[in-house]
Amino acid sequence: MMTNRLIHEKSPYLLQHATNPVDWYPWGEEAFSIARATNKPIFLSIGYSTCHWCHVLAHESFEDEETARMLNERFVSIKVDREERPDIDQIYMTAAQLMNGQGGWPLSVFLSPDQTPFYIGTYFPKTPQFNRPSFRQVILQLSEHYRTDPEKIKRVGNEIIQALTDVTSANTTGQLNETLIHDTFDQAMRQFDVQNGGFGEAPKFPSPSLLTFLLDYYRFAEDETALQMVIRTLTAMRDGGITDQIGFGLCRYTVDERWDIPHFEKMLYDNALFATLCIETYQVSGRERFKQYAEEVFTYIERDLLSPDGAFYSAEDADSEGREGTFYTFTYDELLDVLGEDALFPRFYQATPQGNFDGRNVFRRTDQSVQQFADDNGRTVQKTLFQLEQERQTLLHVRSQRVRPFRDDKILTAWNALMISAYAKAGRVFDDHHYTDVALRALTFLETHLMDDDRLRVRYREGHIQGNGFLDDYSFLTEAYLELHQTTQQTVYIQQALRLTDRMIQDFGDEQGSFFFTSVENETLLVRPKDIYDGVKPAGNSTAVLNLIRLSQLTGRTDYRERAQHVFSALALEVESQPTGFASLLSAYVRTWLEPKELIVLTDSLETIEPFLADLHKRRLPELSLLVGKKETLLKVAPFIADYRLIDSQPTAYLCQDFQCERPTTNLSELLHQIIE
Structure with a gap:
C-alpha cells in the first residue's frame, strides 16, 4: 500500500490520511518551501480523528485517485490535527468566521505560500449538492484564480490579515460592573x-x-x-x-x-x-x-x-463499520431478540419498530417518570429499576461484541x-x-x-x-x-x-x-x-x-x-x-462580588478535622478559599498567617474577609454553621 509523508507522524488524525493518494505534508517549513519554490497555493485541511464529516470528505475526495491527482498538480496539501495544533486551528477558524459568518470541521483553507488565506470553507461534497459546489469545482476554480488574478488573491489576503489583526490586538479598555x-x-x-x-x-x-x-x-x-x-x-x-x-x-x-x-x-x-x-x-x-x-x-x-x-x-x-451511530443503536428486532418481548428497557427508553435514526433506535427517557412507568406496568419502583439495570447491562455486553468506533x-x-x-x-x-x-x-x-x-x-x-x-x-x-x-x-x-x-x-x-x-x-x-x-x-x-x-x-x-x-x-x-x-x-x-472569604485552619493532624472538612465540602462555596495544616507548612505558601496561633493546642480556625480576620475559634461546628447559613 502506498503511503505519504503522514505515515511518519504520531497524530491519529494524520495517520488516518497516511494512505491517501493526496501528497500530504504535515505543517512545517518543508511544505511552505515547496509552495514558494513552485509558486503553488496551499490547501490546508484541518480536522480531528473522530470528526464524522472529516471522514466523509476524506472518503469522497481524499481517497479518490482523480481528485487527488487534481489536488497534487495544483496545490501543496497540508494536514493539521486541530487538537494538537489548536493555535493554527484558532487562526483559520477565526478567519472563516470573519469571511463567512461561520465555521466548522473539516476546515478547508486555501493559502498563499506565506500562510495568508484567500478562501475558506468547510465540507465540500463530491458532487454539487446542499447548495455547495463540489470539492473538484472548488480546487479547479481557486487554482485558476490564483494563477490568473494574483492581485485579487493578494488583496483578499491582506484584508483577512487586517481583520485578524484587529481581532487579536484590539487596544480597548473598559470596566465591568x-x-x-x-x-x-x-x-x-x-x-x-x-x-x-x-x-x-x-x-x-x-x-x-x-x-x-x-x-x-x-x-x-x-x-x-x-x-x-x-x-x-x-x-x-x-x-x-x-x-x-x-x-x-x-x-x-x-x-x-x-x-x-x-x-x-x-x-x-x-x-x-x-x-x-x-x-x-x-x-x-x-x-x-x-x-x-x-x-x-x-x-x-x-x-x-x-x-x-x-x-x-x-x-x-x-x-x-462505515456508518455513523451503528455501534450505539439497535433495531427493534435486535432488542426483541436480545431482551425478549417482556423487556422494560425498550419501552422506557422509547424504542419503536420504525426507530428514530435510519431505522435504528437512539435511546432516551425524555419526560419519562420511573414512578409512573412502574405504576403503568404494575410493578414497584425498586423492581422496575432492577430490571432496567439488568437489561442495560445485557445490552452493554451485546454491544461490546460489535466493531468499536475508533478511539x-x-x-x-x-x-x-x-x-x-x-x-x-x-x-x-x-x-x-x-x-x-x-x-x-x-x-x-x-x-x-x-x-x-x-x-x-x-x-x-x-x-x-x-x-x-x-x-x-x-x-x-x-x-x-x-x-x-x-x-x-x-x-x-x-x-x-x-x-x-x-x-x-x-x-x-x-x-x-x-x-x-x-x-x-x-x-x-x-x-x-x-x-x-x-x-x-x-x-x-x-x-x-x-x-x-x-x-x-x-x-x-x-x-x-x-x-x-x-x-x-x-x-x-x-x-x-x-x-x-x-x-x-x-x-x-x-x-x-461574593465577598471573598479565607478560611485557615491550623491543626497538627488533618484526621482530627475530617468530619468538619467533609461537611464543608458538601457545599458549593465559590467565594471561600481553604487552607488547612500545620502552620510551618502553610507559611511556605501563605506568609500572611505569620501571627496566627493554635489555641490550647486544638485545631484553630481563622475566618477572614479580604485578610481581615474574625476572632479565632476552636468551635468548628459553630463556624461551619456560620459559613453556610
Whole structure:
C-alpha cells in the first residue's frame, strides 16, 4: 500500500490520511518551501480523528485517485490535527468566521505560500449538492484564480490579515460592573429553551460555561430561576439521546433541539465539564441524581478512556463499520431478540419498530417518570429499576461484541487537566478516595511525560512528545492543581500552581492586559492568536483569571488579583457586546462580588478535622478559599498567617474577609454553621 509523508507522524488524525493518494505534508517549513519554490497555493485541511464529516470528505475526495491527482498538480496539501495544533486551528477558524459568518470541521483553507488565506470553507461534497459546489469545482476554480488574478488573491489576503489583526490586538479598555452581571443573566434567560433545556436551537451543544455562570449567579443573587435552568438542562441532557443510555458518557451535540439524536462522537473535555457541573449542582441542590450523573460519566471514562498508565485518552469516533451511530443503536428486532418481548428497557427508553435514526433506535427517557412507568406496568419502583439495570447491562455486553468506533488514544495535557479537576472535585465532594486516586495517577503521568520543570508540552502518544504548551495547558493544569489542593490540602499543589502561573504570566502575558494563546517560545504564525470566548470549553483567559483570583486568596499575593483586574479591563468592551459569550470570565468576575472569604485552619493532624472538612465540602462555596495544616507548612505558601496561633493546642480556625480576620475559634461546628447559613 502506498503511503505519504503522514505515515511518519504520531497524530491519529494524520495517520488516518497516511494512505491517501493526496501528497500530504504535515505543517512545517518543508511544505511552505515547496509552495514558494513552485509558486503553488496551499490547501490546508484541518480536522480531528473522530470528526464524522472529516471522514466523509476524506472518503469522497481524499481517497479518490482523480481528485487527488487534481489536488497534487495544483496545490501543496497540508494536514493539521486541530487538537494538537489548536493555535493554527484558532487562526483559520477565526478567519472563516470573519469571511463567512461561520465555521466548522473539516476546515478547508486555501493559502498563499506565506500562510495568508484567500478562501475558506468547510465540507465540500463530491458532487454539487446542499447548495455547495463540489470539492473538484472548488480546487479547479481557486487554482485558476490564483494563477490568473494574483492581485485579487493578494488583496483578499491582506484584508483577512487586517481583520485578524484587529481581532487579536484590539487596544480597548473598559470596566465591568454589577449591572453587567444581571444583564448576562437576562440574556441567558432569553436564550434559554424552556421546553427542552439548554440554549438556542438545533444543533444543540452543551453550554458548560453558561451553566456554571448560572450557579454562580444563583449564589450571588439568590435567584431560584438560575438554579432551575441548570437543573432542567442537566436533567434533559442526561435523559436525552446526547447521553449514551447503555454505556454512559456524553456525546458532542445533538442535531435537534430536544437532545434526542446525537452526533455520536464522545470527547474527553465534554465529559469532564459535564461531570464537574453535575457535582457542583449536587452540592447546591442536594439531589442525589446529580451525583449519580457524574458517577456514570466516570464509569464510562474508566471503562473506555482510561489508559493503562493512568492518563485519559482524547475521544471516541461517531462511526463504525462505515456508518455513523451503528455501534450505539439497535433495531427493534435486535432488542426483541436480545431482551425478549417482556423487556422494560425498550419501552422506557422509547424504542419503536420504525426507530428514530435510519431505522435504528437512539435511546432516551425524555419526560419519562420511573414512578409512573412502574405504576403503568404494575410493578414497584425498586423492581422496575432492577430490571432496567439488568437489561442495560445485557445490552452493554451485546454491544461490546460489535466493531468499536475508533478511539483517539493521544493524551492531551489540557483535556487531561479538565478531567483531573473533575475527579479531584468528586473525591472531595463525594468523600471517595477512589476518585482522588484516579486524579493523582493521571497527574503523575502528566508530570512525568508532559512537564519539564515549569514548562508544559501539548501531547503524548506512544512515547512521543509534541508541542510547547498553550495557554489552555497552563491554565487548565493550574486549575487541576488548585482542585487537588482543595481536596488533599497538600501545599505542594499550591506551589506547583504558583510556578505554572508565573510561567504563564511571563510567556503568555500581553501588556494590554489579557493573555495570548501561544507563548513567546511558540512558532511564529500569521498572527499571534488569543482565546477569549467561552464556548464548549472555557477560554484559557477565563480560567487563568479565575486561577489568579483563587491564588491571590490562598497566598495573599495582591499582584495576582491586580493581574486579574487587568484582564477584566482589557476585555470589558468585548464582554459588554456579547455577555453570554464570556460566561466563564463573568463567573470569575461574579466571585469578586461574593465577598471573598479565607478560611485557615491550623491543626497538627488533618484526621482530627475530617468530619468538619467533609461537611464543608458538601457545599458549593465559590467565594471561600481553604487552607488547612500545620502552620510551618502553610507559611511556605501563605506568609500572611505569620501571627496566627493554635489555641490550647486544638485545631484553630481563622475566618477572614479580604485578610481581615474574625476572632479565632476552636468551635468548628459553630463556624461551619456560620459559613453556610
